[in-house]
Amino acid sequence: MSLHILVTGGAGYIGSHVCVALLEGGYQVTVIDNFSNSHPEALERVAKLGGGAVTLIEADLADEGSIDFIRQQVAERPVHGAIHLAGLKAVGESVAKPALYYHTNINATLNLIEIMGAVGSNTIVFSSSATVYGEGNKNPLTEAAVSYAPTNPYGRTKYYNENILRDLYISNNDWRIANLRYFNPVGAHPSGLIGEDPQGTPNNLFPYIAQVAVGRREKLSVFGGDYPTRDGSGVRDYIHVQDLASGHVAALQFLHNQQEGCTADVNLGTGKGVSVFEAISAFERVSSRAIPFEVTARRPGDLAEVYADVTLARQLFDWEAKYDLEQMCADHWRWQMQNPSGYNG
Secondary structure, X not given: OOOEEEEEXXXXXXXXXXXXXXXXXXXXXXXXXXXXXXXXXXXXXHHHHHOOOOEEEEOOOOOHHHHHXXXXXXXXXXXXXXXXXXXXXXXXXXXHOHHHHHHHHHHHHXXXXXXXXXXXXXXXXXXXXXXXXXXXXOOOEOOOOOOOEOOOHHHHHHHHXXXXXXXXXXXXXXXXXXXXXXXXXXXXXXXXXXXXXXXXXXXOHHHHHHXXXXXXXXXXXXXXXXXOOOOOOOEEOEEEHHXXXXXXXXXXXXXXXXXXXXXXXXXXXXXXXXXXXXXXXXXXXXXXXXXXXXXXOOOOOOOOEEOEOOHHHHHHHXXXXXXXXXHHHHHHHHHHHHOOOHHHO
16 A cells, blocks of 8 residues: 655645655655645646646645645545645745744644644654754754754744644654755756746745846846855855655655654755855856856845755665756756746746
8 A cells, every 4th residue: 555645835846846756656645735835737747747646635734714624635545644845935035024924834833733633643744944053053064053043033933843843742752753954955857847936036046046047037146255165155055856855755764664753853955065156157057058147245144154964864864965066957947948937837
């Protein structure tokens, strides 16, 4: 019997790639999504790539009024775990609208816990973030980093949700929890059929670079060129979304293989830092397009350099990232070229 997994936010950028990886691994997949920052077309393409149908529950997981409906839909067949990706994710927006972020991101987790308890399933892989570490830590960042002081509401919602899930395990040791701390997901499925489709102005580096390369935007703003790094620009750990997807499946398998309940906090990254200027140069090479940019002032709160220690993921999950920077750029560019206006055209 194939295992049945709920994927909240499964139509989103990361969620769609996770769904493909699950289908390819022989899992049955049910997606819970309200399409607030995703597109239904993504799930049609997921089914094509994964070779299997995806069951959709179109609902807002953070809405208390939707819980009975979701619970009834989920209870129609056994559930063997959930991968929880639903939530708002823009740092800048979280600063401007903190109440919205706390309401949406925390309520979605509390409601998922209620639903999982009601259907008798005790396994959750949670989409957390390296933003939980905050400032003042040494690179590479380990899961035991001293400072847990996120600098924005988005990061705090991830931190609070991690603690909610840990407390859940403490209250009942039957639960199996993995908090996956992503670094910077980039790239797209090698087919070019699914990828990142930000609404409005992109908040992240790679989709902005891609939109400049394809002609949708005039130039890229590089926030700070005087950091104490090898070329003066900020350095981050970028991970291919395909690697991130395989990390979720590996985490799920790890939890299912445990003889008893457990909780684990695990970094998912490459363990290597890439500067903004290095990313621009790599994208120019694979696209054969010039990427005009302008160096502007640093953004408040941005750190000079952040990259992961990925030892624990290797030890627990037998997982490590495989794709390099060139492949990240090539796949992201293929998606952008085939979908110049995202899923809308």
